[in-house]
Amino acid sequence: MEKVIINGELIERKDAVMDIEDRGYQFGDGIYEVIRVYSGKMYTAEEHLKRLYKSAEKIGLKIHYQKDEIKSHAASLIEENRLDTGIIYMQFSRGIAPRQHAFPLEDTACSYIAYTREMPRPEAMLDKGVKTLLVEDIRWLRCDIKSLNLLGNILAKQKAAESDCYEAIQHRGEIVTEGSSSNVFIVKDGTVMTHPATNLILNGITRQVIQKLCAENAVRFDEKEFTVEQLLAADEVFLGSTTSEVMPIIQVNQTVIGGGVPGTVTRKLQELFSQHIQKDCTLLQNI
Secondary structure: OOEEEEOOEEEEHHHOOOOOOEHHHHHOOEEEEEEEEEOOEEOOHHHHHHHHHHHHHHOOOOOOOOHHHHHHHHHHHHHHOOOOOEEEEEEEEOOEOOOOOOOOOOOOOOEEEEEEEEOOOOHHHHHHOEEEEEEEOOOOOOOOOOEOOOHHHHHHHHHHHHOOOOEEEEEEOOEEEEEOOOEEEEEEOOEEEEOOOOOOOOOOHHHHHHHHHHHHOOOOEEEOOOEHHHHHOOOEEEEEEOOOEEEEEEEEOOEEOHHHOOOHHHHHHHHHHHHHHHHHHHHHHHO
């Protein structure tokens, strides 16, 4: 049977119960993280957990678990569920309390859940690239927090799905921000550009890895706002996320990018990213 974590306890999924007055359920008052697993090893777990605690701090949420405890719980889930390639989802809410908008009493413990899911690498799409749809960014102004409040992202993703597109590329006016569940990058004259890590985007872990790989391999990288017009005129476009890795974008709305094939810079970053996965997971194997 599949195992999950409920408030630090490893139990059968069929026995998992959450209270109807949990603030995550009633208000979306909480945060989450998704950690990729390759060959049974967590990839960039430290970076994800660091961001988890930062998100908690930004919303005044006290996580009553140490980082090493959470990592131990995640490792137990991988082992118990025999997860090879997939994800670990973890979520923390402000806990269970009578429904009122203000924070509950300080001694209210956070609610904590985690589970695993099999998820293969999207190899065919990584090879051929994907189509995307432009969508106006209607979300709130604290997109830097990995909040449970994802309705704006969901509506954008649904518009993309209805147009048979892999992802929605969001923009505020003429400025491109990010995807509905990814960061967006363009390549022009060999330079990779992406929106600065402000309150208007989530500073994705994959985004951080891509930035690091560019610095280490003499690929010009510029954290700079770019417009929809620049996006459509780019030499290459790709997105980055935990589950999509470095994903080539070959079409935005009706505009074909780079002749409809992934570009050379995107291919180079895909290769470097795969090497980084192997290195990171090999280091874990040797611990």
